[in-house]
Amino acid sequence: MQDPFVHICCSLMNRASATWQWDDVRFFLAVARAGSLSGAARALDVGHVTVGRRIALLEKRLGVILLNRTPDGFATTSAGDAVLRHCIAMENAALDLERLAAGRDSLVTGSVRVTSTEALAFQVVAPAVASLRQAHPGLQVDLTVGVRSLDIARRDADLAVRFARPSASDLVCRKLGEVGYSLYASERYLQKSETPRRGQGLAGYDLVTFTGAPPATSPFFMGESLDGARIALRCDNPLIQLRAAANDVGIAELTCFLGDSSPDLIRVWPHEAPARRVAWLIVHSDMRRSARIRAVAAAIGDAFRRQRKILEEGTLGMSAANAVTSPPDRQPTALTPRSPA
Numbered sequence: 001m002q003d004p005f006v007h008i009c010c011s012l013m014n015r016a017s018a019t020w021q022w023d024d025v026r027f028f029l030a031v032a033r034a035g036s037l038s039g040a041a042r043a044l045d046v047g048h049v050t051v052g053r054r055i056a057l058l059e060k061r062l063g064v065i066l067l068n069r070t071p072d073g074f075a076t077t078s079a080g081d082a083v084l085r086h087c088i089a090m091e092n093a094a095l096d097l098e099r100l101a102a103g104r105d106s107l108v109t110g111s112v113r114v115t116s117t118e119a120l121a122f123q124v125v126a127p128a129v130a131s132l133r134q135a136h137p138g139l140q141v142d143l144t145v146g147v148r149s150l151d152i153a154r155r156d157a158d159l160a161v162r163f164a165r166p167s168a169s170d171l172v173c174r175k176l177g178e179v180g181y182s183l184y185a186s187e188r189y190l191q192k193s194e195t196p197r198r199g200q201g202l203a204g205y206d207l208v209t210f211t212g213a214p215p216a217t218s219p220f221f222m223g224e225s226l227d228g229a230r231i232a233l234r235c236d237n238p239l240i241q242l243r244a245a246a247n248d249v250g251i252a253e254l255t256c257f258l259g260d261s262s263p264d265l266i267r268v269w270p271h272e273a274p275a276r277r278v279a280w281l282i283v284h285s286d287m288r289r290s291a292r293i294r295a296v297a298a299a300i301g302d303a304f305r306r307q308r309k310i311l312e313e314g315t316l317g318m319s320a321a322n323a324v325t326s327p328p329d330r331q332p333t334a335l336t337p338r339s340p341a
Contacts, residue, residue: 024058025090027051027055028055028087029087029088030044030051031051031074032067032074032080036073037051037052108136109139109292111139111140112140112141112142112296113142113144114143114157115145115162116160116161117145117146118239119239119254121143123255123307123311124303125141125161125300128299128303129143141296146237158284158290158293159281159282159283162280163278164280166282174282176281177279177305178276178278178279179256179278179312180255180256180312180314181254181255182254183221183251183252183268184245184259184265184266185245185250185265185268196251196268198269198272199224201225202221202224202225202229203227205230205250206251208245208252209231209234209241209252209253210235211234232244233249238255241254242254242258245265246264246265251268255311255314256274256310256315257310257311260315281300283297
C-alpha cells in the first residue's frame with residue numbers, strides 16, 4: 001500500500017516544480033547523514049547558514065518538518081524518514097546518470113578525483129600525474145590522501161589506490177603490484193631498548209601505529225605478537241609516523257621505500273624479507289571507459305611498474321640484491337691489461 005504522506009509530498013514537489021531543485025534534496029540528505037548543519041556544510045563545501053536556509057525552504061515548500069534539533073544534533077522526523085527513502089533513490093538515480101555520462105567521455109580533459117594512502121600518493125601517484133600532465137595539459141587530478149576509504153559509487157572519488165580490495169560487484173579492481181613493509185626504529189632507541197628478537201613478540205617495546213586500518217592489510221608489525229607492547233603514538237599519516245620513529249618514539253611499521261629513505265632510521269631486522277601487501281587500483285564499472293579516467297589509471301599503473309623493485313624491497317633490499325647478483329671485480333691478469341694509472 002502506498003504511503004499517503006509520500007504521495008502528498010510528491011504531489012507538493014510536482015506542484016512546486018518551478019521552484020523546487022535537486023539541490024534541495026542534496027542539502028536534506030547531507031544534514032540527515034551528518035546530523036549537523038556544520039557537518040553537512042563541510043560535505044557540501046558551503047556555509048552552515050546556507051545549509052540551514054536551504055532546509056527551511058524545502059520544509060516550507062513541502063509544508064512539513066523534516067528535521068528536529070536534539071541535544072545530539074539533528075534527527076529526521078517521521079515525515080523526514082518517509083521522504084528520506086525517496087531522496088536516497090533520487091540521489092542514486094542522479095549518480096547513475098552522472099557516471100554513465102562521464103563513463104562515455106572521449107576527451108582527456110577535465111578533473112579526475114583520485115584517493116590514495118599518503119605513502120603511495122607520495123611515491124607513485126604524484127610522479128604519475130607529473131608525466132601525465134605533459135601529454136594532457138587539460139587534465140586536472142584532485143588527489144585526496146588518507147586511510148579513510150571514499151565511496152566510489154557516490155563519486156566521492158573516481159579512482160582509488162588501496163591495499164584493501166572491496167567486494168562490491170559494481171567496482172572493478174586491478175592489481176597494481178606489491179608493496180614491502182618492514183619495522184623501523186632509530187639506532188638510539190634500539191640501543192636503549194635492545195633489538196627485539198624475531199618471532200618472540202614486541203612486549204615491552206614502544207610502537208608507532210595507525211588509529212585504525214582495514215583488516216585486509218593485516219597482519220601488522222610483520223606478524224609479531226603485540227601483547228604487552230606499549231602504544232606510544234597513533235597517527236594515520238605515515239610521514240608523521242616516520243618522523244616520530246626517527247625521534248626515538250618507538251618502532252614503526254613503514255613501507256620500505258619510506259623507511260629506507262630516512263637517514264635517522266634503521267630496519268629492526270635488516271636481513272628479514274619485507275612483508276608484502278597487494279595494492280589495488282579501483283574504479284566503478286560505469287566509469288572505466290572514460291578517456292580521462294583511463295589515462296590516469298594507465299599513468300598510475302605505469303608508475304607502479306617502473307618502481308616495482310623499490311616498492312617491493314626498498315633501497316636496502318635492492319642494494320642487497322645487487323651485492324649478491326653482481327659479479328666480483330676481476331683482478332688483472334696477463335690477458336687483462338691493467339688500465340693506465
